[in-house]
Amino acid sequence: xxxxxxxxxxxxxxxxxxxxxxxxxxxxxxxxxxxxxxxxxxxxxxxxxxxxxxxxxxxxxxxxxxxxxxxxxxxxxxxxxxxxxxxxxxxxxxxxxxxxxxxxxxxxxxxxxxxxxx
Amino acid sequence: xxxxxxxxxxxxxxxxxxxxxxxxxxxxxxxxxxxxxxxxxxxxxxxxxxxxxxxxxxxxxxxxxxxxxxxxxxxxxxxxxxxxxxxxxxxxxxxxxxxxxxxxxxxxxxxxxxxxxxxxxxxxxxxxxxxxxxxxxxxxxxxxxxxxxxxxxxxxxxxxxxxxxxxxxxxxxxxxxxxxxxxxxxxxxxxxxxxxxxxxxxxxxxxxxxxxxxxxxxxxxxxxxxxxxxxxxxxxxxxxxxxxxxxxxxxxxxxxxxxxxxxxxxxxxxxxxxxxxxxxxxxxxxxxxxxxxxxxxxxxxxxxxxxxxxxxxxxxxxxxxxxxxxxxxxxxxxxxxxxxxxxxxxxxxxxxxxxxxxxxxxxxxxxxxxxxxxxxxxxxxxxxxxxxxxxxxxxxxxxxxxxxxxxxxxxxxxxxxxxxxxxxxxx
Numbered sequence: 328x329x330x331x332x333x334x335x336x337x338x339x340x341x342x343x344x345x346x347x348x349x350x351x352x353x354x355x356x357x358x359x360x361x362x363x364x365x366x367x368x369x370x371x372x373x374x375x376x377x378x379x380x381x382x383x384x385x386x387x388x389x390x391x392x393x394x395x396x397x398x399x400x401x402x403x404x405x406x407x408x409x410x411x412x413x414x415x416x417x418x419x420x421x422x423x424x425x426x427x428x429x430x431x432x433x434x435x436x437x438x439x440x441x442x443x444x445x
Numbered sequence: 446x447x448x449x450x451x452x453x454x455x456x457x458x459x460x461x462x463x464x465x466x467x468x469x470x471x472x473x474x475x476x477x478x479x480x481x482x483x484x485x486x487x488x489x490x491x492x493x494x495x496x497x498x499x500x501x502x503x504x505x506x507x508x509x510x511x512x513x514x515x516x517x518x519x520x521x522x523x524x525x526x527x528x529x530x531x532x533x534x535x536x537x538x539x540x541x542x543x544x545x546x547x548x549x550x551x552x553x554x555x556x557x558x559x560x561x562x563x564x565x566x567x568x569x570x571x572x573x574x575x576x577x578x579x580x581x582x583x584x585x586x587x588x589x590x591x592x593x594x595x596x597x598x599x600x601x602x603x604x605x606x607x608x609x610x611x612x613x614x615x616x617x618x619x620x621x622x623x624x625x626x627x628x629x630x631x632x633x634x635x636x637x638x639x640x641x642x643x644x645x646x647x648x649x650x651x652x653x654x655x656x657x658x659x660x661x662x663x664x665x666x667x668x669x670x671x672x673x674x675x676x677x678x679x680x681x682x683x684x685x686x687x688x689x690x691x692x693x694x695x696x697x698x699x700x701x702x703x704x705x706x707x708x709x710x711x712x713x714x715x716x717x718x719x720x721x722x723x724x725x726x727x728x729x730x731x732x733x734x735x736x737x738x739x740x741x742x743x744x745x746x747x748x749x750x751x752x753x754x755x756x757x758x759x760x761x762x763x764x765x766x767x768x769x770x771x772x773x774x775x776x777x778x779x780x781x782x783x784x785x786x787x788x789x790x791x792x793x794x795x796x797x798x799x800x801x802x803x804x805x806x807x808x809x810x811x812x813x814x815x816x817x818x819x820x821x822x823x824x825x826x827x828x829x830x831x832x833x834x835x836x837x838x839x840x841x842x843x844x845x846x847x848x849x850x851x852x853x854x855x856x857x858x859x860x861x862x863x864x865x866x867x868x869x870x871x872x
Contacts, residue, residue, distance in 0.1 A: 355465065
């Protein structure tokens, strides 16, 4: 089994305009999807990320501390997935019901296997 | 790291794999907004809504990954409470909340979210939304938005309106609340205000029941919400005379019992004469009759009571033919005494025809047309057309149906009328 990171991307606060009823449906759909994968042993972890934080970078000899959301698109969470290969990871990702909401982009990245570390 | 992560996931899986009841978020929205408004004031009700929306967003993020907690209500209430306390304590909001802060912060910190408290605060919110200074349209919009947790577009959809129109109604309503400094409490002249609340809820129910909008699910939801709101009134300790509440609830249950049987698969309406009675929901009929009995006890004649009794007569009849039309006619006579409107008299013509014959009903309707503006209503001509049809007056019937078609406003009514016309002019 190989490991993959999935980054859930969207424009800032995509769910802010959903009604309570729609939010509940979102939990039930996406939650069900995550729960299913967890029970199959394919989801190692899935977490939301706070809409706060910083980006640190090094410039001209100093560390610069800037806001994290300079681009319009934000990563609001991640999935840590287990799959046979990239194709299977992609197939699994396609099954995420959040796509029905039309505003999400999910980035699928294999985790590099490095000898001696993982 | 992985091992520890897995263990945590398994532990939380056990605690957090519960289900949410239907419309849970929507119902909780109204409850929590009501409770918070008590602590930040009616003039800040929009802030209360923002707090609850924020709470639900947090719930989504957490619960979709970890599962539903064992006590989802408590999770929501605690989160909302903390968000509210943050706002109350933050300096920049002090000006707005000056008068409420100190005492309410202490109270809020110690709050116990009992069922009784939540019911009481929703009750107050109902009276706030139905403040007499607010127009009926705005009252209903406020109820749906604040108490029933509908979004603006969901409200617009169910009223065949636009987001802009609904938003305007909400803005106007909230403005009236601020202008009149409406406080968050049960009004002193509770009976007067109760009438207004019941009327608003009845309009809400009818919007769901008779709606021309194609979306069936949301229409039924309006009926459910109306029923839920009246139950809050009935369960309250602050309302002494509940006869009208029982009568309205009976009416809604009895009408709702026929909801399923009223519509075809293609969204067209089935008239009562042709409805499959075994599709009528017996449980709802029983609930309706139970509340009807509670309403009758008070021995006070009201419009809701008469309408409910008429509906009950239909519900308990095994077939259209066996319906107790004499009883229904008597009830309509009483109704006309209380509310002599053209529409009431139009509705009365149906049992009148059954009891005294079609010709008598036709004569009544012709008299009604010359005495009022009922001739502008498509249903008048449709009813008259049916009577002519039964008397084999083909040409007069066709004329009436054509007139009805020219006056009808929505597709569903038009479809039904066209069908009737086709029975005469098949091509």
